[in-house]
Amino acid sequence: MTSSTxxxxxxxxxxVAIFGGTHGNEMSGVTLVNLWIQNGKxxxxxxxxxxxxxxxxxxxxxCTRYVDTDLNRAFTTENLxxxxxxxxxxxxxxxxxxxxxxxxxxxxxxxxxxxxxxxxTSNMGCTLILESSKDHFNLQMMHYIKVNLExxxxxxxxxxxxxxxxxxxxxxxxxxxIFESMRVDDVVCWLYCVGLEFPPCTVDVFRVSEKMxxxxxxxxxxxxxxxxxLQDCDWEPLNPGDPMFQTFDGTTLRYEGAGTxxxxxxxxxxxxxxxQAFVTTRRETLAAGAIKKT
Amino acid sequence: MTSSTxxxxxxxxxxVAIFGGTHGNEMSGVTLVNLWIQNGKxxxxxxxxxxxxxxxxxxxxxCTRYVDTDLNRAFTTENLxxxxxxxxxxxxxxxxxxxxxxxxxxxxxxxxxxxxxxxxTSNMGCTLILESSKDHFNLQMMHYIKVNLExxxxxxxxxxxxxxxxxxxxxxxxxxxIFESMRVDDVVCWLYCVGLEFPPCTVDVFRVSEKMxxxxxxxxxxxxxxxxxLQDCDWEPLNPGDPMFQTFDGTTLRYEGAGTxxxxxxxxxxxxxxxQAFVTTRRETLAAGAIKKT
Numbered sequence: 263m264t265s266s267t268x269x270x271x272x273x274x275x276x277x278v279a280i281f282g283g284t285h286g287n288e289m290s291g292v293t294l295v296n297l298w299i300q301n302g303k304x305x306x307x308x309x310x311x312x313x314x315x316x317x318x319x320x321x322x323x324x325c326t327r328y329v330d331t332d333l334n335r336a337f338t339t340e341n342l343x344x345x346x347x348x349x350x351x352x353x354x355x356x357x358x359x360x361x362x363x364x365x366x367x368x369x370x371x372x373x374x375x376x377x378x379x380x381x382x383t384s385n386m387g388c389t390l391i392l393e394s395s396k397d398h399f400n401l402q403m404m405h406y407i408k409v410n411l412e413x414x415x416x417x418x419x420x421x422x423x424x425x426x427x428x429x430x431x432x433x434x435x436x437x438x439x440i441f442e443s444m445r446v447d448d449v450v451c452w453l454y455c456v457g458l459e460f461p462p463c464t465v466d467v468f469r470v471s472e473k474m475x476x477x478x479x480x481x482x483x484x485x486x487x488x489x490x491x492l493q494d495c496d497w498e499p500l501n502p503g504d505p506m507f508q509t510f511d512g513t514t515l516r517y518e519g520a521g522t523x524x525x526x527x528x529x530x531x532x533x534x535x536x537x538q539a540f541v542t543t544r545r546e547t548l549a550a551g552a553i554k555k556t
Numbered sequence: 557m558t559s560s561t562x563x564x565x566x567x568x569x570x571x572v573a574i575f576g577g578t579h580g581n582e583m584s585g586v587t588l589v590n591l592w593i594q595n596g597k598x599x600x601x602x603x604x605x606x607x608x609x610x611x612x613x614x615x616x617x618x619c620t621r622y623v624d625t626d627l628n629r630a631f632t633t634e635n636l637x638x639x640x641x642x643x644x645x646x647x648x649x650x651x652x653x654x655x656x657x658x659x660x661x662x663x664x665x666x667x668x669x670x671x672x673x674x675x676x677t678s679n680m681g682c683t684l685i686l687e688s689s690k691d692h693f694n695l696q697m698m699h700y701i702k703v704n705l706e707x708x709x710x711x712x713x714x715x716x717x718x719x720x721x722x723x724x725x726x727x728x729x730x731x732x733x734i735f736e737s738m739r740v741d742d743v744v745c746w747l748y749c750v751g752l753e754f755p756p757c758t759v760d761v762f763r764v765s766e767k768m769x770x771x772x773x774x775x776x777x778x779x780x781x782x783x784x785x786l787q788d789c790d791w792e793p794l795n796p797g798d799p800m801f802q803t804f805d806g807t808t809l810r811y812e813g814a815g816t817x818x819x820x821x822x823x824x825x826x827x828x829x830x831x832q833a834f835v836t837t838r839r840e841t842l843a844a845g846a847i848k849k850t
Contacts, residue, residue, distance in 0.1 A: 297804055325828070326620075383726040432677040432726030434825035438781040438802050487732040508732050510591055531728035534619070 269552040270398045277311045279364050281378040284333050286321025287433040290444045291379025325434050382429035383531045385494040388443055391425040401550030405463045459554035468524055468543035475537045477507055488529045496526045563846040564692045571605045573658050575672040578627050580615025581727040584738045585673030619728050676723035677825045679788040682737055683710045685719040695844030696754045710791050753848035762818055762837035769831045771801055782823045790820045
C-alpha cells in the first residue's frame with residue numbers, strides 16, 4: 263500500500279463526456295445516451311458541461327459489436343496519428359474523429375472526464391474499470407461511487423480508461439434492471455461536488471492479472487466450456503485445484519495457478535474471438551491522498 | 557379436447573436429421589452438432605439413421621444469426637420453388653439445398669423426423685415447438701419427452717416444425733448447463749422405441765396466440781422495456797392488469813387483454829428487429845391416440 267499525506271490540488275472538472283454505443287449491441291449505454299441526447303436534464307449539474315455521445319453509430323444501427331474492428335481497441339497512438347481517409351477501417355476513422363472532438367488526450371482542450379458505458383454477458387454486476395492507480399482524483403471518485411451508490415460496485419484496474427460495465431445482459435437485449443443500475447447521474451453528482459475537499463481514503467480494487475483462454479485442440483477449436491462451478495462466479499475466489507473448465511465429454515479441468523485469483527469477464531460473448539474465457543485479477547488496497555479544488 | 561380410440565399405424569422412423577446452426581450464434585446446437593459430426597456414437601441407435609447437420613455454415617463462421625436473411629423463415633413454398641442461382645440470398649440458396657437433401661417436404665424420400673436445435677436469450681428452459689397438434693406421432697413423442705427427460709420441458713405449438721429451444725443463453729455464448737440440457741439422445745431413444753405400442757395419452761401444451769411489440773414513439777423508436785415483474789417469467793400467467801412494460805421514465809404499462817395468457821420468448825434478442833417483445837400463448841390439453849409400428 264502506498265500512502266500520501268499531502269493534499270493534491272486540481273482544476274474543477276468542467277467538461278464530462280458520457281459515451282454509449284462503443285459496442286453497438288450493448289444496449290443499456292446506447293439507450294441511455296440516446297435518451298440524454300434528447301433530454302439531458304437527468305445528467306445536468308450546474309458548473310459541469312455533460313455531453314452524451316454515441317461513439318459508433320454504424321454499429322448501433324446494425325446492432326453489432328463493431329463494423330470493421332473493435333472501436334475500444336482503436337485508440338492507439340498509431341491509429342490516431344495515421345493519415346485520415348476513407349480507406350481506413352470505419353472504427354479507426356471514428357477514433358480519430360472522437361479524439362479530435364474530446365481530446366487530444368492530455369491536451370488542455372481535452373474533456374476532463376470520459377465515461378464509456380458498456381454491457382457484458384458476464385455476471386459482473388456494476389464494474390468501474392480505470393487505467394491508472396496513481397491518480398488521486400480517479401481513486402477518490404471510485405471511493406465515492408462505491409460508498410454512495412446503491413448498486414454494488416466492483417472496481418478494477420486495466421488499460422481501459424473510465425469504462426463502466428454492467429452485466430449480465432445478452433448482446434442486443436435491454437433489461438430494465440441493468441438499465442436502471444447504469445444511470446450515472448450520481449457519478450456526475452460527484453464531479454459537481456469536487457468543489458469540496460475529500461480526505462485521504464483507501465480503495466479495494468481488483469488488478470487485472472492474466473488472460474485465460476478456453477482449452478483448444480491442435481486446430482484451435484474449443485474443446486471445453488467454463489465449468490458450472492465457475493460460471494457466473496465473477497469476483498469470487500478461484501483457488502488452486504478448483505474446477506475451471508469442463509470438456510464436452512464431462513472431464514473437469516482445474517485451476518493450477520500458484521495462489522488465489524478473482525476471475526472476471528467469465529464467458530463474455532465478445533471475447534471468444536479474442537481467445538479469452540476470463541481474466542484473473544488480484545485484490546489490492548490502494549491509498550488515495552486528499553484532494554481539493556484549486 | 558379431441559379424442560381417439562383407434563390405434564394409428566405408421567412406418568418406423570428410419571431417418572432422423574439433427575440440425576444445428578440454423579442461427580449461427582446459437583452455440584449449443586452448433587457445438588453439439590459439430591461434436592456429433594466428428595463422433596456420432598452418442599446419437600447412434602440400431603435401426604435409426606441419425607444425421608447431424610450444420611444448416612447455416614457461413615453464419616456459424618461469422619457467429620451471427622444469419623448472413624442475408626433468417627434461414628428459419630426461408631423455407632417458404634415461394635423460396636423453395638424459385639429458380640436457383642447465386643443471385644438469391646444465401647439463406648434462400650441454403651434452404652433449397654437443405655430441402656433437396658432432407659426433403660422434399662412430404663415426399664417418400666424425405667427424412668422422417670428433423671430436430672432443429674436453437675437457443676434463446678429468454679428464460680424459457682427446454683421447449684419443444686411443433687407445428688401440428690393433429691399428428692399422433694408428434695404428440696406421443698412430446699408426451700414421452702415431457703415424462704421421461706430429466707429437464708423440465710415446455711411444449712408449444714407454432715408454425716415451426718420440431719424446433720427444440722433452450723434458454724436463457726446469450727448469443728455467441730456456450731453455457732455448460734444449457735449445453736447439457738440439449739443433448740437429445742433421449743429423444744432419439746424414443747424414435748428407436750417406436751417399435752413398441754404407445755397407449756392413448758393427453759399432453760398439456762401452450763398454443764401460440766398473439767405477438768406483442770414493444771411500445772414505440774411515432775418514429776418507431778422503442779420507448780419502454782419489458783417490466784421487471786415480467787422479465788424472465790416465461791410460461792407464467794399474465795393476467796389483465798399485470799405489469800407488462802416499463803417506460804424509460806418509470807411508468808408501468810399493464811396488460812389489457814381479456815383473459816390470462818402465458819407469455820414466452822420474453823425479451824429475445826433476435827426479435828427486436830421483428831417488432832416482438834414476447835408472444836402470448838394459451839394452455840390447452842390435447843389427446844393423442846394410441847400408435848404402433850406397422
